[in-house]
Structures are given as C-alpha cells and as structure tokens.
Amino acid sequence: MNVGLCLSDLQPQTFGDGSNHRTASATHFAGHFRLIDFMLSNMVNSGIYTVAIVLGSQYQTLLSHIGAGREWDLNRSVGGVQYFPQYPGGDRRFNDVRDEPIQRALLYLDEVKAENVLVVDGSSAYNIDFREPLLQHVATGADVTAIYVNKPVLEIDRDFTAYCKIERSGRVSEIQSDPPAGEPVNQCMGAYIVKKTVLIRLLSRERSCDMTKFSCQVLAGTLKSLKVIGWEFSGYFARICSLPTFFHYNMDMLDPQNREPLFDFNSRRIHTRVHDSTPTKYGQDADVQNSIVANGCLIEGKIENCVVFRNVKVHAGAVVRNSVLQRETVIGANAELNWIVTDKQVIVSESRTLLGYKTHPVYIERGKIV
Amino acid sequence: MIMAGYYKECVAMLLAGGSGSRLMPLTEHIAKPAISFGGKYRIIDFTLSNCVHSGIDTVGVLTQYMPMYLHDYIGKGHPWDLDLMNGGVSLLPPYSSGERSDWYSGTANSVYQNRHFIETYKPVYVLVLAGDHVYKMDYSLMLDSHKKRGADCSIAVIDVPKKDASRYGIINTDARDKIVEFEEKPAKPKSSLASMGIYIFNWDSLKEYLELDNRDEQSDKDFGKNVLPAMLAAGLKMFAYRFKGYWKDVGTHESLWEANMDMLVDSTLGMPDWHVLSRSRSRPPHHIGQTGRVKNSLLASDCQISGVVENSILSRGVVVEDAATVRNSIVMSDAVIKRGAVVEYAILDERSVIEAKAVVGQQRESGGKITVVAGSWT
Numbered sequence: 001m002n003v004g005l006c007l008s009d010l011q012p013q014t015f016g017d018g019s020n021h022r023t024a025s026a027t028h029f030a031g032h033f034r035l036i037d038f039m040l041s042n043m044v045n046s047g048i049y050t051v052a053i054v055l056g057s058q059y060q061t062l063l064s065h066i067g068a069g070r071e072w073d074l075n076r077s078v079g080g081v082q083y084f085p086q087y088p089g090g091d092r093r094f095n096d097v098r099d100e101p102i103q104r105a106l107l108y109l110d111e112v113k114a115e116n117v118l119v120v121d122g123s124s125a126y127n128i129d130f131r132e133p134l135l136q137h138v139a140t141g142a143d144v145t146a147i148y149v150n151k152p153v154l155e156i157d158r159d160f161t162a163y164c165k166i167e168r169s170g171r172v173s174e175i176q177s178d179p180p181a182g183e184p185v186n187q188c189m190g191a192y193i194v195k196k197t198v199l200i201r202l203l204s205r206e207r208s209c210d211m212t213k214f215s216c217q218v219l220a221g222t223l224k225s226l227k228v229i230g231w232e233f234s235g236y237f238a239r240i241c242s243l244p245t246f247f248h249y250n251m252d253m254l255d256p257q258n259r260e261p262l263f264d265f266n267s268r269r270i271h272t273r274v275h276d277s278t279p280t281k282y283g284q285d286a287d288v289q290n291s292i293v294a295n296g297c298l299i300e301g302k303i304e305n306c307v308v309f310r311n312v313k314v315h316a317g318a319v320v321r322n323s324v325l326q327r328e329t330v331i332g333a334n335a336e337l338n339w340i341v342t343d344k345q346v347i348v349s350e351s352r353t354l355l356g357y358k359t360h361p362v363y364i365e366r367g368k369i370v
Numbered sequence: 371m372i373m374a375g376y377y378k379e380c381v382a383m384l385l386a387g388g389s390g391s392r393l394m395p396l397t398e399h400i401a402k403p404a405i406s407f408g409g410k411y412r413i414i415d416f417t418l419s420n421c422v423h424s425g426i427d428t429v430g431v432l433t434q435y436m437p438m439y440l441h442d443y444i445g446k447g448h449p450w451d452l453d454l455m456n457g458g459v460s461l462l463p464p465y466s467s468g469e470r471s472d473w474y475s476g477t478a479n480s481v482y483q484n485r486h487f488i489e490t491y492k493p494v495y496v497l498v499l500a501g502d503h504v505y506k507m508d509y510s511l512m513l514d515s516h517k518k519r520g521a522d523c524s525i526a527v528i529d530v531p532k533k534d535a536s537r538y539g540i541i542n543t544d545a546r547d548k549i550v551e552f553e554e555k556p557a558k559p560k561s562s563l564a565s566m567g568i569y570i571f572n573w574d575s576l577k578e579y580l581e582l583d584n585r586d587e588q589s590d591k592d593f594g595k596n597v598l599p600a601m602l603a604a605g606l607k608m609f610a611y612r613f614k615g616y617w618k619d620v621g622t623h624e625s626l627w628e629a630n631m632d633m634l635v636d637s638t639l640g641m642p643d644w645h646v647l648s649r650s651r652s653r654p655p656h657h658i659g660q661t662g663r664v665k666n667s668l669l670a671s672d673c674q675i676s677g678v679v680e681n682s683i684l685s686r687g688v689v690v691e692d693a694a695t696v697r698n699s700i701v702m703s704d705a706v707i708k709r710g711a712v713v714e715y716a717i718l719d720e721r722s723v724i725e726a727k728a729v730v731g732q733q734r735e736s737g738g739k740i741t742v743v744a745g746s747w748t
Contacts, residue, residue: 031655263654269651269652270652274651276646276648278637279684279685280670285665286664288658289658289659290657291658292658295671
C-alpha cells in the first residue's frame, strides 16, 4: 500500500457563529498544528508518499498550509500530494458525474500502481503506523479493513461518530451513526484500507463522499457482500468537529499522558509547516502554570491551564485561565479570562472580563475586538 | 549544475571553516557557525538571512573544520529561500584536483581555491563574510556606498569603545573615510573603528591580488594580514563603511553568553522586520507544568519545565525537572536538568545532562567565569 485518499471534510469548521473560515482539517490543534498534519504525517511515517486530497469547501487555508507538501516530504517527483478541487459550474468537460472531484481522484488512483488504498479524512488527531493494519489486511485477504478505537463516547462526540459491531471472527457486521453516550463502543476512526478495485467500484457513481457517508452509507450497505474486517487501534484518538470537541481535545493536550504518545518524538514525528517565529519571551512578572505555549509569544501576565498558539501576547496583569488562545490573540493588561476560546487575531482590550463555563466555553470570532 | 550565462552582480563568499578553538568544548564536534544561538537559531542564520534580505541570492559557504553538521544544516538552503536553480547556496569544502589537493590554508586561500566557482557567475562584486558574527545588516546599502565612491574595496567598520579597541583590527581613515592604515590589535589605537570582517571587492581587483598572494610564499594567505595591506600599499581605493547597529563576534564563552543575553533584552536586535530565518523541525509547543516557574526568559518549542527558570535562554526540547533551578544560563537543545540541580551562569551544550542535585556554575558577581558543560554528540 503506497497511496492514500483523503476525502473532503465532513463540513467546514463551524463554531456556532456562522463564519466558516476554514475546512475542518485545517483546524488548529495543540498550539502549533493543524489537524491535517496528523494524517499526512501518519501516511509518510507509514511509507505512503502518494496522497490524493479531495477538497470540499473553504479549502484556501488548507492549500496554503500544505502547499507542495515539502514539510512532509510529499513534494515528490513521482507521486506526492495531488489536489482534487471542485470545478466552477461553467467550466465542466462532461457535464456529468465524471467532472466531480471524487471521480477525478478515482481516475487518478486507477492509474497508480497499488493493490490497496488508505481512505481517510482529515479531522482527527492520532499517531499510527498504518503498516500494522495493512499486515492484517493482506493476511486475512479482506476487501476492507476498518480501523476503530474502543472507548466511551462523550456527549460532545456523538455528532459525526460512526460505530461498528465486530463479530468474533473479526468481521464487521454493522456500522451505525448516533452512538449511545457514555458507554465504550467501537468508534470508527474514519480510516479504512480498501482494495483499490473495490474502492473504485463502490464510489463510481458518487457525486461526493465525505467520511460519514462513506462509513454509514457506502460501506454499511456492503457488509454482507464484502469481507470487511476490523482492526483495533489502542492509542490516543481525538476527532474534532465542533467547538466543544475543539476545546475539550485541545485541553487534553495539557496532560502528558495524552500529549506524549501523540507526538512520539523519537519514532513517528508529526510534521507541520514551520514558521520563523522567535522563541517565546516570558517577562519579569510572568506566571505560568500547566500550559502549553507555542513559539513567538510574549507572556507578561498570568496563564493557567491554557493552550496558547503562535505569536500571542498576554500583557502584564492579565489573568487567563482554562482557555485556548489561537494565534496572534492579544490579551490587554489586567484583562481576566476564564473558559474562553479566541480565534486568530482576537484582541481583548485592557481590563475586560470574559467568563464562560467548563461545559460552555465562549468563542470569540476571528479578528474581533472585545 | 550551474548553468553558464546566468550572471550575478554580486556573489557572497561566507567563511565558515575556522576551528573556533576558543569555544571548546562547544566546537569539539561542530563548526562554530553551527552552534546553537538565541533559543532557536544557529549562528550562521544571521549571515545567511542578511544575504537574502539584502537581495544577494548566490552564496558560497566555505567549510573545512567539522563540516558534517554544518552541511546537513544548510543542505539545499530552503529555509533561507536559497534553494534556487540559478545561484542559491553552495557548500564549498576543500577538494582534491588533478595535480594537488590542499586544505584551505587561510581566509584568502579559501576564496582563491574557489575562484572558479565565483567565475561561473561572472560577478562585478564579491562580498566576503564571516559565519560567526551575530548582527543584522543590509549589505545592499554597503554595496550602494561601494559603487557611489567608486571603490576597489569597502570594509565594514563599527565604532567600538576606545578601551576595547586594542582587541580588534583597527582601521584608520581620512576625513572622507578613505582607508589610510590598518593596525592589527594595536597597543595604542589611533582610532576606534574596528573591522567587522565584512568586505566588498571589485572581483577583477580581488582576483588579481589573490593570484599575487598565492604566489607569495611568505604570505599567511589571510585577508586581514596579507591581501588588504597589499591592496592598500598598491594604492587601490579602499573605503571604510560605517555600520551602526548591533554586532557581536561570538568567539569566546563570555561573548557567546553575552550575545545570547542580549537576545533576552531584545530578540529582534533592534530590527523587528528583519526576520532571522532558520531551519527548524516541527516539534510541539513547550509545556510549563504545575510546579514550573518561568521569568524573564526565552523558551523554544518542546521544552518541559517543572522547575524554576529565570533570566535564561532554552532551546528546543530542554527538560527542567522538579525542584531544579536554571538561572542566567544558556541551555542548548535537548539538555536535561534533573531534579534539584542548580545551574547558574552556564552554557549547557546540546544533549548535556545535569545530574540530580548537582550544582553547576559560579556567581559572576564574585568574579566567576561562564561554566561550559559539554554535550553528548555520539
């Protein structure tokens, strides 16, 4: 297996404000990364250097971020990263299904020499070597290997989570959406190893396909006729599809037990586009506890239990607790924040007080001045 | 493959082959220009960034001493946008050829041995730079002044305090900054203009004097000692170009420590829009734990801080364990300071380990020197 297909996102990132700046896979994570970094890194770390990316809506940020794929060694002469965007309405060659991004991606895959294709989406963070499930896939002669994780479903996870039932033989007998909250179930991770010929047949009539549709409709309807086998992943897994999940899983990164296996610096590194920010400067009166802070920040106030992205400024006297500050946020002197998520380039003026709550973090839109 | 016919007005030759013996043990395994600096940089980043921001896109890097890591670091030069088809960065270590194989015997000799590299670009001017200084400078302004004055050679100079002048190569000029005399570390300096080791030559003149110097068996093949005085004696038009701004030669433990500490005061060195470009790997942000305390410090990515850090600069991946203290120190990447250790006024090399409860460094106020701890390179 040397080729991956990245389906377009479930939906643009919506944090409840109606502004969709970026596609979900371009969502920020862990102070420094975007979600797509995990999937691209996992692929190259597993020897996959040909990646077809089907683009959905609001993909500008994603394209700027990945570019030619140099940071992931995906700027290959042979293979590398290939994009499949939507054509504008008037510029269609066939005026039928063949013009759709997914069909053009399949045509491309058809020409790539490969038995199997890794099908993923870009809205999750985990660190995996795909060669392990591939071994099982080849050994069992499966048509499809479904990668899943067994863990309780949080209330906030329920949207967009598909789960499956696995028979004793290892076969997947059922895939469903809307899992019960609280109980451990086999959550589909949105990653499948599929025989290329099977994949092309399954999707040959689709105008579009995101991961929910692929799991719950396309695959779910073929479980009797195809050999679909499960493979259990045991590491850290986070899917981000909403403000509560964005907040929850970013805060998860404060715990080394989650963070360290995810970044696994010694063997499987997660790569991202690097920027020439300076190191972070802590002032004379800085007071920082249990926080992760990216490069280029200036911290002069107090931060506690925070995830702080690049080039953020927290001025003297400000107190920020339990918050996620995305890049270039500025927190004015003596401001006080608790349970807040700021998007990029938010400015909180001097002496403002902003309070959310653990279950309801307050989101401040990109570029707003409070 | 360098394509003929692609000419460059100015080619930079960056001298990065010296042994940096005064910085031992930091230079035991890597060349001085590759030493880590300011939390996320390496010293050579400053010069390479200066070149790119000054519009000079053809840079030969002359390497000799411990070049492996330096070569690896510069690579094809993409962090500096120097991965170009025409020009870009070229690594120029000593080589063997049909008749002879020579190490670089001096700064002038290293450029002489690479005269064919320069010739491929048929430049009008050659900029000679050192790879071991920390500064931000727009070379295009110096080149403008060189052209305007119709000089054969321009030397960048900086005004140093009178009391320090005898540590530098001093340049005496007339009222219009035309150079009249060189003095190498004079006991009684006549001026306070120190040479920064940055020269612009007309390539035709330089070529001629490098040939002459090469034939002179008595010569040390050094720009400062031999080539520049020979040019002056022959009556060439040589001018001093006055530079105002931050500049530091980081050749000793003390000066390396001081220059790092200067970054703590202003990490932009007074020029916030003049970015220092650097090769960096993506690593997660740093984490400051429940017991960590950080004050007046610069921290790079992936550090894990559970102890106290004050007035210090920490590079990538540094671990400061519980109850350990780091003050007034420079800590290079992936060093580990274990439980209860105290580090003061020290430079810890890459991947060095300070054992639990160890005490490293001495108070500077009572006349102590900077303590340097060797790293682990194997």
